[in-house]
Amino acid sequence: MNPVIKGYVLPGLPHLLLTPEANPGWQKIRSAMDKVRDEIAKSEADVLMIYSTYWPSVIGHQILARPEAEWVHVDEQFHAVGSIPYKIKADRELALTYVEMAKARNLQAREINYHGFPIDTGSVVVSKIVNPDNRIPCVVVSSNVYSDRAETIVLGKAARDALLKQKKKAIAIVVTSLSNRIHDKVTAPQDDKIHSLKDQEWNQKFLEFLGEGRLEDVSQLSRQFHKEARVHKVGNFKPFWWLASVMGQNNLYAGNVMEYQPVYGSGAAVVSLTPSSKAARDLEFDENDPESFPGERNVLGGGEPAAHASLRELEADADIDVGAEIGADEPDDLEVEDDAGAGSNPR
Amino acid sequence: MAKGKIVAGVLAPHPPHLVYAENPPQNEPKAECGWETLRWAYERLRSSLARIEYDVIIVQSAHWRTNSGTHFLGVPHFKGLSVDPVFPNLFRYTYDLKVDVPLAEAICQKAEAAGLATEMMRNKDYRIDYGAIVSCHMTNPSWDTPIVGISSVGSARYFNMDVLQAQMFKLGQATREAVEASGKRAVLLSSNSLSHRHFTKEPALVEDMSFEHINNHNQYLWDMKMIDLMKRGKSREMIDILTDFTEQASAETDSGALSWMMSAMNFPDYPAEVHGYGTVIGTGNAIVEWSQA
Numbered sequence: 001m002n003p004v005i006k007g008y009v010l011p012g013l014p015h016l017l018l019t020p021e022a023n024p025g026w027q028k029i030r031s032a033m034d035k036v037r038d039e040i041a042k043s044e045a046d047v048l049m050i051y052s053t054y055w056p057s058v059i060g061h062q063i064l065a066r067p068e069a070e071w072v073h074v075d076e077q078f079h080a081v082g083s084i085p086y087k088i089k090a091d092r093e094l095a096l097t098y099v100e101m102a103k104a105r106n107l108q109a110r111e112i113n114y115h116g117f118p119i120d121t122g123s124v125v126v127s128k129i130v131n132p133d134n135r136i137p138c139v140v141v142s143s144n145v146y147s148d149r150a151e152t153i154v155l156g157k158a159a160r161d162a163l164l165k166q167k168k169k170a171i172a173i174v175v176t177s178l179s180n181r182i183h184d185k186v187t188a189p190q191d192d193k194i195h196s197l198k199d200q201e202w203n204q205k206f207l208e209f210l211g212e213g214r215l216e217d218v219s220q221l222s223r224q225f226h227k228e229a230r231v232h233k234v235g236n237f238k239p240f241w242w243l244a245s246v247m248g249q250n251n252l253y254a255g256n257v258m259e260y261q262p263v264y265g266s267g268a269a270v271v272s273l274t275p276s277s278k279a280a281r282d283l284e285f286d287e288n289d290p291e292s293f294p295g296e297r298n299v300l301g302g303g304e305p306a307a308h309a310s311l312r313e314l315e316a317d318a319d320i321d322v323g324a325e326i327g328a329d330e331p332d333d334l335e336v337e338d339d340a341g342a343g344s345n346p347r
Numbered sequence: 348m349a350k351g352k353i354v355a356g357v358l359a360p361h362p363p364h365l366v367y368a369e370n371p372p373q374n375e376p377k378a379e380c381g382w383e384t385l386r387w388a389y390e391r392l393r394s395s396l397a398r399i400e401y402d403v404i405i406v407q408s409a410h411w412r413t414n415s416g417t418h419f420l421g422v423p424h425f426k427g428l429s430v431d432p433v434f435p436n437l438f439r440y441t442y443d444l445k446v447d448v449p450l451a452e453a454i455c456q457k458a459e460a461a462g463l464a465t466e467m468m469r470n471k472d473y474r475i476d477y478g479a480i481v482s483c484h485m486t487n488p489s490w491d492t493p494i495v496g497i498s499s500v501g502s503a504r505y506f507n508m509d510v511l512q513a514q515m516f517k518l519g520q521a522t523r524e525a526v527e528a529s530g531k532r533a534v535l536l537s538s539n540s541l542s543h544r545h546f547t548k549e550p551a552l553v554e555d556m557s558f559e560h561i562n563n564h565n566q567y568l569w570d571m572k573m574i575d576l577m578k579r580g581k582s583r584e585m586i587d588i589l590t591d592f593t594e595q596a597s598a599e600t601d602s603g604a605l606s607w608m609m610s611a612m613n614f615p616d617y618p619a620e621v622h623g624y625g626t627v628i629g630t631g632n633a634i635v636e637w638s639q640a
């Protein structure tokens with residue numbers, strides 16, 4: 001059974017909720033998100049499984065598990081656009097299973113269930129627009145600032161494990177902009193545009209793939225996209241790794257770019273991906289497909305590198321001594337997985 | 348009216364762990380102990396500041412990030428609950444603070460005149476970020492002095508550290524001029540850690556100090572280099588190598604607060620008082636005071 005019945009890519013700036021009418025492009029995005037709202041309402045989803053790039057974390061992966069969170073949210077930057085009172089219902093049972101499954105795959109994870117926890121702007125905006133009456137509960141997971149591909153792929157697999165374990169059907173949503181460079185001074189709505197031609201071209205390339213349902217290709221292109229079209233606030237551009245992973249890591253989708261417009265300089269796209277039996281593109285990838293997270297590689301610290309589970313598995317499976325083949329003293333040269341290893345954690 | 352003055356500038360880092368370990372009534376989670384070397388450093392800072400008269404605390408926070416220019420708190424009174432988005436297990440703090448809005452507006456106007464993009468934050472529902480709260484609480488737990496809250500901008504990531512520093516020098520000058528024109532005596536807080544690579548795991552008992560140490564030796568060496576320059580009164584030299592430091596030690600000086608404060612204080616050439624240094628979840632934190640009183 002495929003537990004994910006549909007995937008969406010949605011933008012999360014507050015203008016789309018509070019003042020879409022101020023710019024014709026914003027209104028188009030909003031109308032597309034309203035269509036998503038209708039599609040979700042008609043779906044048989046039990047839960048919205050959300051990964052938000054607007055929610056950074058440091059201690060592993062935080063998973064929203066508050067049955068009913070209520071607050072008045074104000075974006076730290078776009079406070080002038082207005083306040084957002086919200087009520088968000090989470091599927092705590094599923095969130096706790098997600099935590100458990102993440103831990104089983106060697107990830108650091110915990111539930112977040114505190115009154116007044118600052119749910120991020122993106123999650124608030126998206127859930128208010130596409131699930132306004134909380135008909136379907138959600139589970140939101142944070143985006144760890146240090147994590148990279150392997151860890152994020154594993155995080156996506158843990159989400160899938162949790163859905164399978166609880167026999168729930170989900171709509172998977174990533175809340176993210178494409179290019180994320182916003183205007184660096186107050187800019188009137190009518191003057192909005194994608195920040196640069198380069199951002200525009202990369203967004204279009206990405207959307208071409210998404211429109212063809214080539215989610216796995218987009219996942220593979222994420223590193224390059226991060227270099228070219230993202231302001232480097234975090235280690236890498238991760239949402240498509242999570243989405244591809246939770247949706248089954250293939251190109252078997254019908255893609256639909258429902259809208260694409262600038263929002264305050266960033267590239268805002270509304271995209272749907274529906275599982276299909278026809279492959280959008282028959283490509284194979286030889287990048288490692290990690291099942292569990294082997295830990296950070298301790299490239300800065302003086303201690304022992306974290307145990308490299310996938311390398312050990314490889315050794316055991318193939319009955320070869322990988323260390324002897326390529327030099328046991330050079331573990332970091334091995335492209336066994338793609339953790340950029342920004343630092344160490346000897347704990 | 349007498350000319351106003353910046354009476355002190357403080358490097359005042361904001362790990363929520365410090366407030367957590369202090370167990371003030373405002374914070375809901377309670378700790379057994381923890382991070383004493385840093386908390387004692389803040390105690391020494393407080394005794395030092397108790398000898399100075401001041402009317403306002405001006406804090407620039409790494410955790411109020413605005414990429415569309417520098418923003419200033421523009422509402423006279425804020426009351427609410429601040430929950431740390433990263434360490435909600437440690438920091439759920441009920442705050443009640445006053446803002447010196449006229450001074451904030453004056454700095455904002457001068458910064459704008461200097462060519463910076465600026466904005467006043469007038470939304471009454473706005474929630475104060477935990478970084479500003481932690482630095483202000485640890486400096487002045489009685490909260491009997493109004494604050495001016497300034498956001499940090501993302502220029503270090505949008506462009507590079509040199510662009511950020513050029514902007515912060517202007518903001519520092521604007522701050523100094525506005526303080527002088529106000530007739531007030533101000534303490535500045537640069538709310539940031541030094542080296543800033545965290546561990547991504549924490550022990551079950553977060554205040555178990557047997558787990559606490561610097562993330563990596565490289566960071567430690569860099570922190571010591573910076574502190575040495577502070578102690579020797581070489582703030583210009585410190586600022587000159589801040590780009591390298593920020594990059595090599597993943598330092599939180601990418602918020603620009605230290606550059607802002609040094610510029611506002613006209614790059615002090617006298618030794619700073621280092622009240623203490625310690626690590627929090629692997630990051631390097633120093634409490635350092637430049638007194639001009």
Ligand SMILES: [Fe+2]
Nearest residue numbers: 409478540599
């Ligand atoms: Fe910080």
